[in-house]
Amino acid sequence: MTRKARAIIGALCALWLTAGAAGDPADQLPNPAQEGRARHLFQEIRCLVCQNESIDDSEAQLADDLRRIVREQIRSGRTDAEVRSFLVARYGKFVLLKPPFDTGTALLWLGPFGVLAAAAVIVWRRRPSGKLADEPPLTPEEQEKLEHLRSS
């Protein structure tokens, strides 16, 4: 065995930095509609041990386990909402990349839109109330200046 080949085998044991393992054909559900739902859910579920990746992107062992759980649940006929609440019951809200709307996250979901609405109301109410009259005609001095500028 050459040194290079050994290096490559060593590489296989080293840390993987490539991602996208969710598409591994060996794990896919036979029903394409179910597999599609699973893939969609994967994108909403956080790989809990990773920095900031969904289980659709991550190759960590935990992401692999979570994918297996999600696929298993979908295969057994659970709805997306049921799968989500199962995961939340197990791992907490942290597992969802799209936080559910509740009292604790209302400010996150509605805050920016609320600020937009409030700002729009303020801008509307404070709009200049003066009448948009036409500009007053030029004074004779201004007229003279204009002629001067035009001729130069």
Place this chain on the structure above:
Amino acid sequence: MIVELGAFALILAFALSAAQAGLSFAGRRGRNASLRGAGEGAALVAFAAIAFAFASLMTAFVTSDFSVLNVANNSHSEKPLLYKVAAVWGSHEGSMLLWDLALTGFGAAIVLAGGGLPTNLRSVTVGVQGLLGVLFIGYTAFASNPFVRVPNPPVEGASLNPILQDPFLAIHPPFLYSGYVGFSVVFSLCVAVLIEGRVDAAFARWVRPWALAAWSLLTIGITLGSFWAYYELGWGGWWFWDPVENASFMPWLAGAALLHSAIVTEKRGALTGWTVFLGLAAFSFSMLGAFLVRSGILTSVHAFAVDPKRGSILLGILAVAAGGGLGLFAWRAPDLKPGGLFAPVSREGALVLNNLFLATAALMVMVGTLYPLIYQAITGQPLSVGAPFYNLAFGLLMAVILLVMPVATLLSWKRADAKGAVQRLWAAALTVVGAVALAFLLQNPKTGFAILGVALGVWLIAGALSELAHRIRLGATTLSDSVTRLTHLPRSALGMTLAHIGVGVFVLGACVELNGRVEVAKVLATGETVGIGAYHLTLSGVSTVEGPNFTAERARVDVNGPSGPGVLFPERRFYPANRQTVSQVAIDVHGASDLYVVFGERREGAKPTWLIRAYWNPFARLIFLGPLIMALGGALSLSDRRLRLVAGRKAVAAAQTKAAT
């Protein structure tokens, strides 16, 4: 020796920045031209000193001087030269030095290019820029010094993370930092006009070229990073709403809002206070980003080595600089005079709407980025705010404002005819109908969102072109007259059209790519084939290749499809210095779309097999082309303003001559 000189130059630059601030303010106070001049001279020399320090650190990296801690931690003697150079800004300490280089570079630029500014304003601007220099160069020199030596130098360095060893990533930080820090000039100018009480239409004209330059550089920087993620990380993602990406997106959004509000201030004298606020906010967001990336307070794939002490110092700098600027604004804002009147339906009204949405977008990104921190502090529970949140909330916000963008550009100042503007867009509307019909016929598989994306993208592009056609009176006059009008258009007008086309190109690419992507994965032995869309990929061989600092397993993948045969060489590279394996994606470009092939792990068996993943990413190129067009539009607009600056200088000179007589 050169390293010690570099360390000395860094301290010198710190002292010079302090002198720059002190002399400039003293010169302004005593109306003393020599002191002002000395302050400006200090700004120039501070830049020279930082440039020297930067060059000496680069020398240490290029010569692999492992007695320098930063080099030992981030470089390796076998690394290619480009990555030795890029490693200078690959670490926390080095990237702060790059930040300082940009900061003093822009300080020198104010001195060299700010001739059109009134003398007092210019002195205060240079002085404020000096204060920023004191904060950031002081931080680099005393809390994050890249020139620290180690007593027992290692024989070999720890090398740079292999996924960072990439030409695009090598040039990504210089653009990004120039953009981030470019807003420092805008910040200094805003503080100066607040101090001098000169918040008026002229201020908007002074601030605009700097904002354009910073925004265009930031656009390029973000795009380079995004493109790198797309082809390097190996699953075709290009934007992850990661906290660090958000950190760069916030100043970008604030800068985009600023570019639009400054037009209203310049043309109509309105929104003056708001424009100043955005100018302060843009650089405050840059500093917030620097804090978020370096403090380790947020979990992110990009975070530098975490050090809470440095984080708290950066938080202090953020509080002093941003707090000072915004506090000054709060104090001075009530004195600002309201500007020209305008009806709700007018160009001004449309730009106010633009600003409401862009500012809300920046706020949304900030809230989403900081929410998990605040939530955890209050409830003790961690929370995730990730891509699916932004895709929904941010997508909704942007869809509204983008829909009205083509109409907005056709409204006239003061009071506009909305119906007339909409009617002028008939050609654009017809183009959208045609494009949607075409997309419906050709697209496979069909997805509603992709078709909506086509509609919105084409609407933006055709709308921008309609505005241009209206401006040159295409069809309403002779063709030669239209061409004459086109050649006489101010570059800022063309810049706007180009930037808006860029937005449309991006929207088109992003929507189609996100919703129309096709993916296959199959375990193949050599000689076997997998199909994706109209293409067939055959793994025809695997070989071992020796790189400069890696060993690679390289696949030969033959591509057969409508555009004839082709061949791709995706790799898996093993970097012994880091003991890391990195996938090197191969991309076959078909027009605007990509065939993206990833060579996966080897699986032993009776016959060795490999996992091959392939993606068809329709219109993926447009995602990166769009922002480059936007940046080009910004640069074109900037080239127009340069003439204005000269004109401004002439006007100042004329006024001075007049005053003297």
